[in-house]
Amino acid sequence: MHPYRRLRMAMASAPGTSACAACRVLRRKCTAQCLFAPYFPPDQPQKFAHVHKVFGVANVTKMLHELPPPHREDCVNSLAYEADARVQDPVYGCVGAISVLQQQVAHLQAQLALTTSEIARLRETFTIAAAAAASTSTANAAAASGALLMAALQPRSPSQTDMTTNTTTTSQQPATSRPA
C-alpha cells in the first residue's frame, strides 16, 4: 500500500478527524464547508451509500443547493428512506410499502365497519331484552330476555362474516329484529 494512502486511511479512521460518510465514499477531503457532512455522519456509511447508488451524488448535490438549509435535513432523510426502500425492493421501492399500508388501512376500515355494526346490533338486542324484562312477569321476562340474548350472541352466517364481500351495513339485518 502506498504510504500516502495508508496515512489517509489512518486519518479517516482516527477519532475527531473523521470525514463524513459522503467524503469517505467519494474519497475526497471533508472540509468545514462540506455540503454533506451535517447529514451524512461517518457512523452511518450505509445511509450515503444507498442515496448515492439510487440518486447519484450530482443529483443530491443539486437538490441540496436548491433548498434553504432548514429544509435540507428533511430532504436528505426522505431521500435516504426512498433509497433504502428502492434497494430493498428494486421494483416498487417505497411505493411497495405505501401500497401495503393502504391495503392494511382498507382492511382495518372494513373490520371497523363490521365491528361498529355488530355493536349497534347487540345494543339494540339488549335494549329490547331490557324492555321485555320490565314489561312482563318475572319468570317470562327472564326466559324472553335469555332467548333474545342467545339469539344476539349466535355467530353469523359465513356470508355475513366474509370481510371481502361485506363492506357496508346492507347485509346487517339484525337476527332478532321484530316489531316493537
Ligand SMILES: [Zn+2]
Ligand atoms: Zn464531507
